Amino acid sequence: MSGEAQLIDALRKGDEEAFRELVREYQPSLVRIARIYVPTQAAAEDVAAETWLGVLKGLDRFEGRSSLRTWIFRILTNIAKTRAVRDGRTLPFSAMQEPGRVPEAAVDADRFLDPEHPRWPGHWAVKPEAWPEDALLAAETRERLAEAIEALPATQRAVISLRDIEGWSSEEVRNALDLSETNQRVLLHRARSKVRAALESYLQEDTA
Amino acid sequence: MTVYAEQLSCQELVELVTDYLEGALSEEETVRFESHIGRCDGCQAYLEQIRQTVALSGRLSAGVLSPEAERALLDAFRDWRSS
Numbered sequence: 001m002s003g004e005a006q007l008i009d010a011l012r013k014g015d016e017e018a019f020r021e022l023v024r025e026y027q028p029s030l031v032r033i034a035r036i037y038v039p040t041q042a043a044a045e046d047v048a049a050e051t052w053l054g055v056l057k058g059l060d061r062f063e064g065r066s067s068l069r070t071w072i073f074r075i076l077t078n079i080a081k082t083r084a085v086r087d088g089r090t091l092p093f094s095a096m097q098e099p100g101r102v103p104e105a106a107v108d109a110d111r112f113l114d115p116e117h118p119r120w121p122g123h124w125a126v127k128p129e130a131w132p133e134d135a136l137l138a139a140e141t142r143e144r145l146a147e148a149i150e151a152l153p154a155t156q157r158a159v160i161s162l163r164d165i166e167g168w169s170s171e172e173v174r175n176a177l178d179l180s181e182t183n184q185r186v187l188l189h190r191a192r193s194k195v196r197a198a199l200e201s202y203l204q205e206d207t208a
Numbered sequence: 209m210t211v212y213a214e215q216l217s218c219q220e221l222v223e224l225v226t227d228y229l230e231g232a233l234s235e236e237e238t239v240r241f242e243s244h245i246g247r248c249d250g251c252q253a254y255l256e257q258i259r260q261t262v263a264l265s266g267r268l269s270a271g272v273l274s275p276e277a278e279r280a281l282l283d284a285f286r287d288w289r290s291s
């Protein structure tokens with residue numbers, strides 16, 4: 001029996017420890033993804049709790065045709081979407097499916113020389129400087145980083161959180177969020193670019 | 209021999225960083241990207257900052273479940289088990 005089949009077997013037999021482990025592993029990701037659809041952290045936690053009830057209810061019918069993870073996230077997105085519709089919220093699908101339609105620069109244009117510059121077109125006008133290692137590792141820098149991620153649009157926040165905080169592969173993120181390869185990359189690019197810019201402005205103000 | 213028909217500007221390069229790190233550039237684009245990085249300390253610093261941003265994100269805690277929330281879920285589990 002695979003590890004996953006064993007886990008499902010344990011859950012069906014009512015093994016509380018197995019359930020506790022599962023909840024600890026998935027809850028942060030569930031809440032993050034729920035946040036794409038609902039406006040507050042509290043509402044996202046409600047959606048996650050409701051998801052676990054759905055998981056328990058469906059456990060006996062789960063046939064293992066998809067992975068447990070995929071199945072759990074499908075339950076979550078169904079609940080979150082239903083709730084968003086009930087609350088009269090617009091689903092973020094248009095933004096999810098076509099993030100490239102509205103262009104966004106990774107770095108402000110004024111950091112570069114004019115594209116028509118005779119000698120150095122599009123070259124850095126103000127070059128990035130190496131970040132001081134000790135400041136980078138400071139707890140306050142991590143707080144700024146967390147704030148910058150929190151300030152992102154929901155879809156970008158979900159992608160960077162799953163990829164870079166939780167270490168999911170791009171394929172896992174694409175499946176959970178139903179994104180194309182290109183769109184996943186565009187969202188990740190925008191998110192990382194903005195977070196880098198936020199860190200840069202913080203670390204520079206620190207050394208200036 | 210590879211022909212560097214068009215060299216990348218720094219402004220173009222920063223838009224390709226994620227594609228580069230994701231392995232989504234063609235072989236030719238990868239050569240153009242790396243040859244620019246090799247002779248531009250500004251872009252080298254930029255790429256390093258993106259890598260540091262990713263690494264630092266990985267050190268953020270993934271978020272923890274509050275004891276109350278965990279207790280509520282375990283209660284739900286016991287209800288389910290006894291039903």
Ligand SMILES: [Zn+2]
Nearest residue numbers: 218248250251
């Ligand atoms: Zn450059």
